[in-house]
Amino acid sequence: MKIVDVKTLVVGNPWKNWVFVKVLTDEGVHGVGEATGGLQAMPIAEAVREMRPLYLGRDPRNVADISDRMHKGLYLARTPAMAGIEIACWDILGKSLGVPVWQLLGGRLRTRVRAYANGWYTGPREPAAFADRARQVVELGYTALKFDPFGSAHGWLSVEDEQRSLEIVRAVREAVGDRVDLLIEAHDRFAPAAAVRLGRALAEFRPMWLETPVFSGDVDATLAVAGQIPVPVASGERLVEPEQFARLAAGKLVSILQPEVLKVGGIGPMMTIAAVAQAHHASIAPHCAQSPLATVVNAHIDAVLPNFLIQETFDDFVVPWAREILTGCAEIRDGHITVSEAPGLGVDLVDEEAARHPYNETYFLRLFEPGWERRGTERA
Secondary structure (H helix, E strand, O other): OOEEEEEEEEEOOOOEOEEEEEEEEOOOOEEEEEOOOOOOOHHHHHHHHHOHHHHOOOOOOOHHHHHHHHHHHOOOOOOHHHHHHHHHHHHHHHHHHOOEHHHHOOOOOOOEEEEEEOOOOOOOOOHHHHHHHHHHHHHOOOOEEEEOOOOOOEEEOOHHHHHHHHHHHHHHHHHHOOOOEEEEEOOOOEOHHHHHHHHHHHHHHOOOEEEOOOOOOOHHHHHHHHOOOOOOEEEOOOOOOHHHHHHHHHOOOOOEEOOEHHHHOOHHHHHHHHHHHHHOOOEEOOEOOOOHHHHHHHHHHHOOOOOEOOEEEOHHHOOOOHHHHEEOOOOEEOOEEEOOOOOEOOOEEOHHHHOOOEOOOOOEOOOOOOOHHHOOHHHO
16 A cells, blocks of 8 residues: 555634645545644645655555654654644554554553533633633533633733633632533743742632643743642643653653644654653643544544543534534543544545635634634634
């Protein structure tokens, strides 16, 4: 079996253009992957094309070979474009053998994985609005909710904004009760001293974690904050190398790591990072702010990890047509994702439907602009 072509489809989701990859073979078997990269789309799609000399003519079932060639061919880089191709090769390998990807990873420990909801707050930045929506999400069966109450803050919060942020958290906690986990997202916003102040103030609401309180590429700053606040810190979505995750976990101050499968280079690197985390007694809570395809990819990984904690998902809060462009999306019930038993990933792209939602240069989430919380819902 040989790769004869790779196609990309850029789909205009209102708050983030999704980038999909389809790997075609000479035997008619194809695989799908995702290469969404947050605030970039077209450069990633072009990167997939530009890497053609590294994968065309190769056997996609030799996933390690394809991944290694791309990693070395890009001077030891790890990119979403690489991840999209690598994931699609896993899909092909599973299909060729008639088994799901989780079986290829050693077999599953669980048939469903606990999920937390994100993307559910798309109204005004007011405590009552957050509380009302949080109640609705819990009624769907979720037992964990993530949200960013901090508006467009960067560096520091004004007294007024800090008060409003804490009032939002208080309102959500009172709305959902003590049995629902609250995961507070900070989106890399704060200077270390501001992060320490907020981390201490949030303690009364018993959050499951405070996520990326400082620039999360700065491991030293993250560890410094984690050592000074009484709530757990979760981080890692910006990191790409196993060594970076090792540094984050080694001090035992951060024990919740959040690798992003599309950033670290795909499924194989995710498994390596999970092993690194396990060696430091840390848990994996994969970051996933992409399409429902990425949710499924993560579910296959989560099913096999002994140190899996919880999985992020936006699936119940994305545009309605997401399930028209993709078949085999994850079933989420009672706050848990059912792991697919179909060969490969169990997901496929519907090209004709995807083409109905083209790329748009305004479809990006600007996290430091007021009103970003609405996530472009007026454009959906």
